[in-house]
Amino acid sequence: MCKECGCENHKQETPKRTRIDKSLNEINDTLAEQISEFLKKNQIFCINIMGSPGSGKTTVIEQISEFLKSDEIAVIQGDLESDIDKKRIEKRHIESYQINTHSGCHLNAHMINQALPNIKLDGKKYLVIENVGNLVCPAGVKIGQHMNVLVSSVTEGEDKPAKYPFIFMDAQMVILSKTDLSGVIEFNEINYINEIKNINPKCRIIRASLKNLKSFKETAAYIKHQRNHFFDVFHDHN
Amino acid sequence: MHELSITKDLIELIKSECNKNKITNPKNIVLELGSLTTYKKEPILYYYNILKKEQPLLHNSALIINEIQAEMQCNGCNKKSKIKTIYDIFCPCCDSTNIEIIQGRDIRLLEIQTG
Ligand SMILES: Nc1nc2c(ncn2[C@@H]2O[C@H](COP(=O)(O)OP(=O)(O)OP(=O)(O)O)[C@@H](O)[C@H]2O)c(=O)[nH]1
Ligand SMILES: [Mg+2]
Ligand SMILES: [Zn+2]
Ligand SMILES: [Zn+2]
Numbered sequence: 295m296c297k298e299c300g301c302e303n304h305k306q307e308t309p310k311r312t313r314i315d316k317s318l319n320e321i322n323d324t325l326a327e328q329i330s331e332f333l334k335k336n337q338i339f340c341i342n343i344m345g346s347p348g349s350g351k352t353t354v355i356e357q358i359s360e361f362l363k364s365d366e367i368a369v370i371q372g373d374l375e376s377d378i379d380k381k382r383i384e385k386r387h388i389e390s391y392q393i394n395t396h397s398g399c400h401l402n403a404h405m406i407n408q409a410l411p412n413i414k415l416d417g418k419k420y421l422v423i424e425n426v427g428n429l430v431c432p433a434g435v436k437i438g439q440h441m442n443v444l445v446s447s448v449t450e451g452e453d454k455p456a457k458y459p460f461i462f463m464d465a466q467m468v469i470l471s472k473t474d475l476s477g478v479i480e481f482n483e484i485n486y487i488n489e490i491k492n493i494n495p496k497c498r499i500i501r502a503s504l505k506n507l508k509s510f511k512e513t514a515a516y517i518k519h520q521r522n523h524f525f526d527v528f529h530d531h532n
Numbered sequence: 533m534h535e536l537s538i539t540k541d542l543i544e545l546i547k548s549e550c551n552k553n554k555i556t557n558p559k560n561i562v563l564e565l566g567s568l569t570t571y572k573k574e575p576i577l578y579y580y581n582i583l584k585k586e587q588p589l590l591h592n593s594a595l596i597i598n599e600i601q602a603e604m605q606c607n608g609c610n611k612k613s614k615i616k617t618i619y620d621i622f623c624p625c626c627d628s629t630n631i632e633i634i635q636g637r638d639i640r641l642l643e644i645q646t647g
Binding site: 309310311312313314315316317318319321399430431433434459460463492493495496 | 534538541542545549553555568569570618621622629630637638639640641642643644645646647
């Protein structure tokens with residue numbers, strides 16, 4: 295007799311334990327790995343740019359493109375709605391593609407995989423992906439990137455590394471943006487940098503500001519350096 | 533809100549694993565949640581109990597979440613140690629910050645129990 299409902303025809307399964315041991319991230323991560331390999335084979339270095347809404351992600355892409363060759367860059371924009379950022383990038387004659395996630399709080403490998411056939415990748419050395427503005431959800435989600443960059447602005451406050459550690463943990467580079475406003479809001483850069491060092495000691499931190507365009511030259515140089523390193527191209531370490 | 537999509541992924545994975553392993557009445561679903569993921573236990577349980585109502589296969593099921601503490605391995609002295617908070621990610625043996633996180637960043641479906 296069935297224990298659940300008392301009927302005669304409802305067969306009871308014998309108790310058993312079936313070992314599964316599968317990651318919930320597996321489907322996404324497998325696809326991300328394929329994207330990463332595909333880009334690598336084509337000599338394209340893929341950069342995932344993350345940060346809060348309005349932290350200056352698009353500004354960073356615009357400014358570093360001045361120091362990398364614009365025909366060597368392709369950009370994917372991730373936003374809930376609109377193609378405003380795509381249009382900003384296209385003004386600089388850079389190949390750009392917009393993903394609208396609607397309610398989605400971050401990009402995933404599936405979205406990038408669908409976007410790729412729509413982008414001219416011939417001769418490109420960099421694929422720059424601007425993730426959805428968000429300090430929580432994009433953290434740890436693989437999209438095929440070879441490098442994580444976090445853009446974090448002084449106006450968000452110096453406690454952001456302590457409050458949102460996961461996204462700081464994975465970044466190879468943190469761009470502290472809008473440093474021209476540090477004085478106005480009495481932002482303590484030392485505290486901020488120490489907080490990051492506690493979580494992610496290997497991370498490169500660069501201060502950037504539209505009032506000091508040289509800071510984007512330094513940013514571009516570091517990205518170039520990371521690409522050379524990734525492809526094991528001869529480079530000097532200065 | 534953030535845990536909704538991972539809970540949906542979980543349900544899809546349970547369904548496909550039940551199908552593959554010919555399980556028709558899953559009871560305890562055991563999930564392993566690392567302390568360094570962006571997910572929390574309570575919201576996953578909350579969404580699971582709502583979403584399972586739409587899934588006849590899962591009506592008798594209960595989700596059990598085992599939280600596991602993250603671990604690091606030191607690149608200097610090779611020792612493994614627990615990570616209590618992510619604000620002190622350095623090796624307790626030799627103080628090195630050159631470490632690898634070896635456990636705690638994953639969320640895994642461990643096993644499905646029946647009967
Ligand atoms: N003062 C100052 N403002 C800046 C700087 N960089 C960016 N901004 C301003 O900050 C605002 C947001 O910059 P965006 O580059 O659009 O930021 P975003 O992160 O791409 O924004 P979303 O894509 O909407 O999340 C704009 O008004 C920029 O002009 C800076 O260095 N200094
Ligand atoms: Mg933008
Ligand atoms: Zn989210
Ligand atoms: Zn050690």
